[in-house]
Amino acid sequence: MPTLFDPIRIGNIELRNRIIMAPMTRSRANDEGIQPSYAAEYYRQRASAGLIITEATNISPMAKGYVRTPGIYTREQIESWRPIPAAVHARGGKIFLQVFHTGRIALPDFLPDQTQPVAPSAVRAKGQNYTDEGMKEFVTPREITKDEIHQTVRDFAAAAANAIKAGFDGVELHAASGYIVQQFLTTNANLRADEYGGSIENRARFLFEVIDAMIEAVGPERVGVKFSPQIPFNDIEEADADLMYPYILEQLNERHIAYIHVADYSAKAHAKLRPVYQGNYFAGAGFTKETGEALLEHGGADAIVYGTKLLANPDLPERFRRNAWLNEPDQSTFYVPGEHGYIDYPALEELAATS
Numbered sequence: 001m002p003t004l005f006d007p008i009r010i011g012n013i014e015l016r017n018r019i020i021m022a023p024m025t026r027s028r029a030n031d032e033g034i035q036p037s038y039a040a041e042y043y044r045q046r047a048s049a050g051l052i053i054t055e056a057t058n059i060s061p062m063a064k065g066y067v068r069t070p071g072i073y074t075r076e077q078i079e080s081w082r083p084i085p086a087a088v089h090a091r092g093g094k095i096f097l098q099v100f101h102t103g104r105i106a107l108p109d110f111l112p113d114q115t116q117p118v119a120p121s122a123v124r125a126k127g128q129n130y131t132d133e134g135m136k137e138f139v140t141p142r143e144i145t146k147d148e149i150h151q152t153v154r155d156f157a158a159a160a161a162n163a164i165k166a167g168f169d170g171v172e173l174h175a176a177s178g179y180i181v182q183q184f185l186t187t188n189a190n191l192r193a194d195e196y197g198g199s200i201e202n203r204a205r206f207l208f209e210v211i212d213a214m215i216e217a218v219g220p221e222r223v224g225v226k227f228s229p230q231i232p233f234n235d236i237e238e239a240d241a242d243l244m245y246p247y248i249l250e251q252l253n254e255r256h257i258a259y260i261h262v263a264d265y266s267a268k269a270h271a272k273l274r275p276v277y278q279g280n281y282f283a284g285a286g287f288t289k290e291t292g293e294a295l296l297e298h299g300g301a302d303a304i305v306y307g308t309k310l311l312a313n314p315d316l317p318e319r320f321r322r323n324a325w326l327n328e329p330d331q332s333t334f335y336v337p338g339e340h341g342y343i344d345y346p347a348l349e350e351l352a353a354t355s
């Protein structure tokens with residue numbers, strides 16, 4: 001069985017190891033969703049990971065649920081991304097762009113004309129969302145119309161095509177963390193009576209329309225998808241997850257995409273889902289070097305996704321190789337603008353040079 005340091009082929013590209021950087025929102029873009037020039041340095045520093053998955057990126061103005069998140073739907077946004085894959089490729093790394101639409105998690109504060117967000121049904125999520133003025137209660141969304149569903153599917157496809165134009169190796173659909181795709185999958189946020197609600201097949205329809213449109217736009221080998229079965233974040237309830245996710249994975253088996261990425265802190269989902277899926281299976285959330293290696297060793301996943309450890313340790317593969325100590329992530333700088341807490345986590349060799 002492979003180790004964390006063995007290469008793996010996904011689609012038409014080879015990753016040099018099986019240590020994958022998790023998508024992580026860092027809120028350094030400006031209000032127009034344009035990345036600052038120093039974002040290229042952040043991703044470049046982490047290019048020794050087998051694959052980088054970028055922070056979640058808005059596919060349209062209505063997708064935006066968080067301050068200073070980047071977009072991939074205007075010419076200026078696409079241009080601002082361009083140096084990022086270029087910098088990662090120059091160091092021999094690979095990088096996918098994660099695309100999302102936050103649905104009912106968006107606050108009017110982030111939407112054009114302070115409009116109401118759209119979601120499968122007019123059901124408000126319990127809880128609050130982060131803004132620079134403090135936490136704010138979620139609002140009741142408006143039920144998305146069928147025409148808007150079709151437009152959103154086209155927006156995901158256009159975002160995928162734009163990512164390839166900007167130089168990315170592929171795109172990851174964010175179908176996790178309680179955003180619009182998972183809202184359709186749920187038993188509590190989707191109360192629709194039409195072909196997008198009710199049965200498992202109907203609740204999964206939007207997911208497959210989006211995936212198929214993205215495949216059509218950029219090819220299956222450039223598409224990945226992230227799930228977080230039953231993680232309650234953003235008020236998600238999935239009463240029939242035990243049936244829903246095996247159904248989804250069986251349907252995905254026919255599509256031959258680059259990989260699926262499953263986040264589950266309890267790691268219980270992997271034992272159930274890994275055997276159902278025939279392609280590349282990435283497991284994430286809460287892994288250490290040891291637990292990651294153990295899962296690979298038993299064939300429980302093909303690669304391991306690390307979030308906070310890669311955020312705080314740009315040279316994580318090298319630190320794992322040497323069994324070196326790790327920098328601790330500083331939560332106070334996760335989502336604030338500026339270079340501090342973003343591009344100033346030291347690599348081992350920088351520490352050696354200064355000591």
Ligand SMILES: Cc1cc2nc3c(=O)[nH]c(=O)nc-3n(C[C@H](O)[C@H](O)[C@H](O)COP(=O)(O)O)c2cc1C
Nearest residue numbers: 022023024025055056263285286287306307308334
């Ligand atoms: C600062 C931060 C931002 C995150 N943003 C995203 C995101 O944009 N998209 C996403 O799919 N997950 C996001 N996540 C979740 C991570 O991808 C990952 O699933 C989670 O951190 C668990 O992995 P870890 O224990 O290795 O950190 C974020 C996590 C953190 C810490």
